């Protein structure tokens with residue numbers, strides 16, 4: 084990341100990086116799920132933006148719905 088960014092911009096990009104890494108961690112935790120785990124709600128351990136956390140996931144073919152049980156943040160990964 085270039086140091087030409089202002090602090091305002093750097094803070095923004097750092098937040099995006101943290102979220103991207105957290106989503107990658109959740110995605111990695113789903114790398115060896117079985118077909119019958121799709122369209123069902125279960126929990127995985129992942130490194131969320133808040134730290135190591137248990138994350139509820141609901142994998143769909145179009146993406147994965149998730150909610151962090153540590154900080155409460157929820158969203159959709161992928162597509």
Ligand SMILES: [Zn+2]
Nearest residue numbers: 131133151154
């Ligand atoms: Zn969290």
